[in-house]
Amino acid sequence: MENLERILTEHPFLKGLDKKHIELIVGCASNVIFKAGDFIFREGESADSFYFIRHGRVLIETYVPQKGPIMIRSREEGEILGWSWLVPPYRWHFDARAVELTRAIALDGKCLREKCREDHDLGYEIMKRFAKIIAERLEATRLQLMDIYGNGTHK
Amino acid sequence: MAHTNNIAERIIESNPMIVQQFRISRKIKETHDTFSIELELPDSMDGFSFNPGQFNMLYVYGVGEVPISISGNPSKNKILTHTIRVVGTVTKAINNLKVGDYLGVRGPYGAGWPVKQAIGKDVVVVTGGIGLAPLRPVISYLLTNREKYGKVALLYGARTPEDILYIKSLEKWRGRFDIETLVTVDRAVGDWRGNVGVVTTLIGKSTFDPLHCIAMVCGPEIMMRFTIMEFIKKEIEEKNIYVSMERNMKCGVGLCGHCQIGSTFVCKDGPVYCFEDIKDLFQRREM
Ligand SMILES: Cc1cc2nc3c(=O)[nH]c(=O)nc-3n(C[C@H](O)[C@H](O)[C@H](O)COP(=O)(O)OP(=O)(O)OC[C@H]3O[C@@H](n4cnc5c(N)ncnc54)[C@H](O)[C@@H]3O)c2cc1C
Numbered sequence: 515m516e517n518l519e520r521i522l523t524e525h526p527f528l529k530g531l532d533k534k535h536i537e538l539i540v541g542c543a544s545n546v547i548f549k550a551g552d553f554i555f556r557e558g559e560s561a562d563s564f565y566f567i568r569h570g571r572v573l574i575e576t577y578v579p580q581k582g583p584i585m586i587r588s589r590e591e592g593e594i595l596g597w598s599w600l601v602p603p604y605r606w607h608f609d610a611r612a613v614e615l616t617r618a619i620a621l622d623g624k625c626l627r628e629k630c631r632e633d634h635d636l637g638y639e640i641m642k643r644f645a646k647i648i649a650e651r652l653e654a655t656r657l658q659l660m661d662i663y664g665n666g667t668h669k
Numbered sequence: 670m671a672h673t674n675n676i677a678e679r680i681i682e683s684n685p686m687i688v689q690q691f692r693i694s695r696k697i698k699e700t701h702d703t704f705s706i707e708l709e710l711p712d713s714m715d716g717f718s719f720n721p722g723q724f725n726m727l728y729v730y731g732v733g734e735v736p737i738s739i740s741g742n743p744s745k746n747k748i749l750t751h752t753i754r755v756v757g758t759v760t761k762a763i764n765n766l767k768v769g770d771y772l773g774v775r776g777p778y779g780a781g782w783p784v785k786q787a788i789g790k791d792v793v794v795v796t797g798g799i800g801l802a803p804l805r806p807v808i809s810y811l812l813t814n815r816e817k818y819g820k821v822a823l824l825y826g827a828r829t830p831e832d833i834l835y836i837k838s839l840e841k842w843r844g845r846f847d848i849e850t851l852v853t854v855d856r857a858v859g860d861w862r863g864n865v866g867v868v869t870t871l872i873g874k875s876t877f878d879p880l881h882c883i884a885m886v887c888g889p890e891i892m893m894r895f896t897i898m899e900f901i902k903k904e905i906e907e908k909n910i911y912v913s914m915e916r917n918m919k920c921g922v923g924l925c926g927h928c929q930i931g932s933t934f935v936c937k938d939g940p941v942y943c944f945e946d947i948k949d950l951f952q953r954r955e956m
C-alpha cells in the first residue's frame with residue numbers, strides 16, 4: 515500500500531492532489547500485470563477500472579469486419595489507459611491488448627465513483643484531470659481522422 | 670579538359686538557371702509510392718555541397734520541372750540524393766527513369782535548417798510523411814557533429830507502418846544512445862508493436878529540454894500547426910521553432926514570383942523559416 519501511495523503521489527496525473535485524496539484513491543488501487551497478448555479489456559464489456567501504466571505498451575484496437583483488428587492508439591509507461599469508467603453506461607468502446615509485458619496500477623472505477631460522489635472536491639479534481647486527457651485525445655483523434663499523409667497532400 | 674570545366678563552372682555560377690545533366694546511379698524503393706535516387710555528378714563538378722534543407726529543381730526533358738529537397742548526407746558530396754513521392758506528372762516521369770538515364774538538376778536553392786544556430790542546445794526534429802526527406806541531412810549533420818549539441822530527438826510519424834521511410838536508417842538511429850528516435854503511425858494492422866497515434870503525441874514522450882532547444886518541423890502544414898500548438902504548450906519560444914513552408918515553384922531563384930507569400934519568396938528566403946517571422950503568413954492559403 516505504501517508503495518502504491520508513493521507511486522500515485524509522484525504520478526504527474528495526480529500532481530498537486532491533497533494527501534487525504536491520494537489516500538482515498540489508494541483505497542481503490544491495486545497492482546496488476548499483463549503478459550504480451552493479454553486483453554486488458556474488450557469492447558462492450560463493462561468499464562469498471564482504469565490504469566496507470568508503469569511499464570510496457572498497450573494497443574487500443576477496434577475490430578473491422580473483413581479487415582480484422584485495426585490499431586488506433588498505443589499507451590505506454592506514464593500514460594493513463596481508459597476513461598469509459600467515468601461516463602455512463604460504463605462500457606469499453608475498444609479492445610486494449612498488451613503487446614509486451616505490462617505492469618500497471620488498476621483503479622477500481624466503481625470504488626472511485628463512489629468516493630467522488632461522497633467527496634465532491636475529490637470528484638472535481640478527478641474530473642478536471644480527465645477533462646484534460648479527454649480533450650487531448652479528442653484533438654489527436656481529429657488530426658488522425660484528417661488522414662494528413664494520404665492522397666491530396668504531397669507530404 | 671580542366672580549362673573547359675572551369676569555364677563551365679563559371680557559366681553555371683553566374684547563371685543559376687542552367688540545368689546540368691546528372692546520371693542516375695541507383696534507385697531505391699522506399700515505400701509503395703516513394704523512392705530515392707542517387708545521382709552521379711557530371712564530370713564538370715568535383716563535389717555538390719549543400720546545406721541541410723536546401724532543394725534542387727529536377728527536370729525531366731519534355732515533361733517538366735519540380736522542386737525536391739536534397740535528402741542525402743551533406744558530408745558525402747560526391748553523390749546527390751533525392752527522395753520523391755509520386756503524386757503527379759513530373760514525379761511519375763522521374764519514377765519512370767532507370768539507372769543509367771539522365772536527370773536535369775539545377776540548384777541547390779533556398780535557406781536550410783538552422784544547424785549552426787542550434788549548436789550548444791538540444792535539437793528536436795518533428796516530421797511526418799515525406800517530411801523526413803529534407804530533415805534526414807539534418808540528422809546526418811547532427812550525428813557527424815554530435816559533440817556540439819545537447820540532446821537530439823527525432824520524432825517521426827507516418828500513415829501506416831508500410832509508409833515509414835528509411836527503415837534501415839531509423840533502426841540504426843534507434844540503436845544509438847546519442848539520439849532519441851521515436852516513431853509512430855496513425856494506424857496499423859497485423860503484427861505492429863510500436864507506437865500508434867499522431868506524431869504530436871510523441872512530443873510529451875520525448876526528453877528534450879523545451880527551454881534550451883531548437884525545434885525543426887517538416888510535414889503537411891496541418892501537422893506542423895498542431896505540432897507548434899504542442900510546442901507552445903511546452904513553452905518552447907517561437908523564435909526557437911523552425912518550419913518548412915512549401916509553395917508551388919517555377920524559377921526557384923526569386924525571379925518569377927510564383928512562390929511568393931506576402932513579402933517573402935519561399936524559394937529564396939525559405940523554404941525553412943523561423944516560426945516567429947512567418948506566423949502571420951503560416952496559415953495563409955496558397956495564392
Ligand atoms: C521546397 C520544396 C521541397 C520539396 N521537396 C520534396 C521532396 O523532397 N520530396 C517530394 O516528394 N516532394 C517534395 N516537394 C513537393 C514536390 O515538389 C511536388 O510533389 C511536385 O512538384 C509535384 O509535381 P508533379 O508534377 O508530380 O505533380 P502535379 O501533377 O503538379 O500535381 C499532382 C498532385 O499533387 C499536388 N501537388 C503538387 N505539388 C504540390 C505542392 N507543392 N503542395 C501541395 N500539393 C501539391 C497537386 O495539387 C495535385 O493534386 C517539395 C516542394 C517544395 C516547394
Ligand code: FES
Nearest residue numbers: 919921925926936
Ligand atoms: S519560384 Fe520563382 S520566385 Fe520563387
